[in-house]
Amino acid sequence: MVHGRVKSQHFQDLVEKVQQRLSSWRGRLLNKAGRLTLVNSVLTSIPTYNMHIQWLPNQVSEKLDMLARRFLWSGQDKRGLHLVKWETITQRR
Helix, strand or coil: CCCCCCCCHHHHHHHHHHHHHHHHCCCCCHHHHHHHHHHHHHHHCCHHHHHHHHHHHHHHHHHHHHHHHHHHHCCCCCCCCCCCCCHHHHCCC
């Protein structure tokens, strides 16, 4: 638990955990559907516990979304061509 103002540095271990998970998947040859399944099922469940305890700062939430977007579209941590808006991918059906 954090006393006082919640800062993005408090959640650096969460961002690193997501980055480690992504780095283990980079070597696999996955198509976009496989990467979308991994992003929706695994990456969105990693920060769930932390979000139940306290609010994530916007900067941390945007960083996690950025990592997920880059992995989804390029399969790596570098920029890729985004074919669909992120809001379209993450909307509920």
